[in-house]
Amino acid sequence: MHVVATAGHVDHGKSTLVRALTGTDPDRLEEERRRGLTIELGYAWTSWPGLGDLDQVAFVDVPGHERFLTTMLAGIGPVPAALLVVAADDPWMPQAAEHLAALDALGVAHGVVAVTRSDLADPGPTVARATAEVARTSLAGAPVVAVSGRTGAGLDDLRSALADMLAALPPPDPDADVRLWVDRRFTVRGAGTVVTGTLPAGTVRVGDTLADGDRLVRVRGLQALGQDTDAVSGTARVALNLTGDVDGIARQTVLTTPDAWHRTEVVDVRLRPGPGAGPPLAPQLHVGAADVAARHRPLGDPRGGIARLTLERALPLRVGDRMLLRDPGDRRIWRVDVLDPDPPRLRRRGAAERRAAQLAGADGTPRLADELARRGLAHRDRLRRIGVPVTSGDHLEAGPWVVSPALVGALTERLVPLVEEHARSHPLDPDVPLAVLADRLRLPSPDLVLPLVRPPLQVVGGRVRSPGAGLPTAVTAAVDVVRRELEAAPFAAPTADRLRELGLDDRSLGAAERAGLLWRVAPGLVLLPGAAEEAAARLALLEQPFTTSAARQDLGTSRRVVLPLLDRLDRAGLTRRLADDRREVVR
CATH class of the missing domain: 2.40.30.10 (Translation factors)
Incomplete structure (x- = not known):
């Protein structure tokens, strides 16, 4: 289906022309028929062979009276093509100019101009005037056809011009969000x-x-x-x-479509130059079929056209949306291009000027690189909601997050000093959890830290380690003593008194374990790394299943050590505990 909106001054024959083209009266209200003018939006449709699969054409007939401009804008807002109607027996009228300005502001580039009532006056002068007026707008080059809705003269030419125009429309995406x-x-x-x-x-x-x-x-x-x-x-x-x-x-x-659009009450836009001074403080915004009161705040120099609009109610908007801003006092119209429907708050002095400079090069085209340059990082879902596709580039993607190259560089530079500072402040716990680094870098997720880690930093067990960060000298010396004793008797774990004598508490033992020097079987109980595998290998040589006592004797240790050791072997899947409290090695 194709949809065409009419436009033009009141009583210039829009409804009559639609009726002649479709055989249907678009004026559906009794008052409209009685007064001979369109008050509400009217609709009529027909089929035109020659348009391929899309051979059905619907017309949205909008009111031309100045009092119904809001209704007119609601009719043309969502429609990609227009039929501008002017009468041969009238001069160029204010509403024709106003409607054409609205079409131009909305960027409607596909249209046809119909010069009606050509049976009542020579259409030549009106054709010339309409051609000149249209040439200065987005409808430049649109065909201008003289017709008569009453006699039918020129209707075939008009249908042909409309059919050619409709055939040139870019096809909409059927998979787009509704x-x-x-x-x-x-x-x-x-x-x-x-x-x-x-x-x-x-x-x-x-x-x-x-x-x-x-x-x-x-x-x-x-x-x-x-x-x-x-x-x-x-x-x-x-x-x-x-x-x-x-x-x-x-x-x-x-x-x-649910969860597909960002609904916003605040939007940063570019205003295209309009007549006279800029918009008032409280203009009316028209987008689609909606019109809402807005508050207009220029950002930076008003001549730059960058502004922030605060709407009386939230609307689903995306980057690149085209809207109209209207002065309800003198009916002037400005074209509005949405630059950012999810803008940051302006909190500090000078923030408006900085924001204007940031948006100075934006033209309403959704580009990922531009968006990331302004935001630094963004969530894929938020980008989709505001209409910015995630395309390939030199940005970083981590889970649902997309990060600009500039921010990646800045964060990477900050990472090494943060890790080193943590190591100095926590000598027994020098490795920094990813979540802690995410908080210090003001990142929304630890997933973003992982791809930032570069040598000499490394990630071990969800923590970032600097190779230069080691255990304090005294702890290293004490751990070396424990390791030598365990190398001589691998399962004779030092007692609590021995650990205390060496100056090793839980924090020191935890640091030694994270450094890969010891294995904490249980609180206050340490063996060498690899002791679990060695124990399972030795126990596999026993008659299966084996008792706890047999394990203790074979390993040359005490019940203090063997009970928690066997429990860890069970949990690691190296041994299996049976109903009679014996165990067997899992082969």
Whole structure:
């Protein structure tokens, strides 16, 4: 399906033209028909052969009266193509200029201009004026066609121009995350709540769950072009029959794929130059089919166009979204490009100027390298929510985290001094846990520290060790004595009195174990590293199964040592304890 929004001054024949093109009256309200003007958004559709698989065309007919500009912007916001309508028997009118400015600000580059009522006046001057006006906007080069909705003159040429324009539209991604801007909500007897909107991309299916913030609803039924269907992909006009938490669903609600979008009340943007001075302090923001009050704060020099908008309610926004900012007092319009929908707080003096300098080169194109240069590190899920794809590059990826090359370099340089400082402060425990380093480097996860470790640092058992960090001299000397005694009698562990005589407490023994010099079988009980394997090898030579007493005698040790030693062998899977309290070596 293709979707085209109309635009143009009131009473220039937009609805008449849509009716001539589709055979359907888009004005659905009795008051609209009585007054002869469009008040709410109207819809009509038809089929045009020659557009391939996408041969169905839906028109969103927007009001042209100045009092209904907000409704008009809701109609054109999500639509990628436009039909600008001007009348041959009227001069160039304010709403035509205003609607064209809105299309230009939204970056709509695909459109056709229809000069209506060509049966009532010579269309030549209006064609020339419309061509000149359009040439200064994003619709530059759009065909200008003279038509008459009453006589049908020029309709075939208009259909041909529209068909060519629609065929040139880039295809939307059917797998994109859904963001549906609701423009109507009503209740159908026997069905319940129904909402309508223009789906720009993605696919909605019957049974899908959609989110409005924390509120979840389920798609119970789905229609497109008046027909029930199981699935619809954008771009399309859709009607959804919803069930679930529907009480808060209303016009301007935004239904999205759950957990796929970042909803924000604060967004940093670039304002494209508009007429006269900059926007007021409290402008109105239009995006999709929504309009919200905003607070405008220039960042840095106002002439730079970088600003922060604080919205009256959260909206799902992504980098590169195009929006409109409107002065409700004099109706001026500014184009707004979203640069960062998840900006940092401005806490210190000069933060606004620094932020403006940081965003000076941003143009609203989502680039991972640019995002990381500003953020330093980011979570993959957050990047996806704000619309920044994780592409290949020279950044670091650690689990769900992505880190800029500059931050990797800075963190790596800080790591060695931190480890060395810890070793000096904790001579008996010089190895630093990854979690401690993550906290000192202000990183959100220890997983980020591991890939930062470079020689001569090394990771041992979840701790970072510096080869230069050794045990204190006195501890080293005492441990050497214990090691010599154990080499002579491997399972005659020194007693608590002997350890105390040598000046070795639990902290010293723990440091010796981490250094790979001793093995703590139990508190206050140490043997040489490798004693477990040696014990299992010697016990394997006994008649199986063997008793604790036989193990004690074979190893030449005491019950003080053999009981905790056998327990460690059991836990290591080297021996197996039987029901009668005997053991056997696991071969």
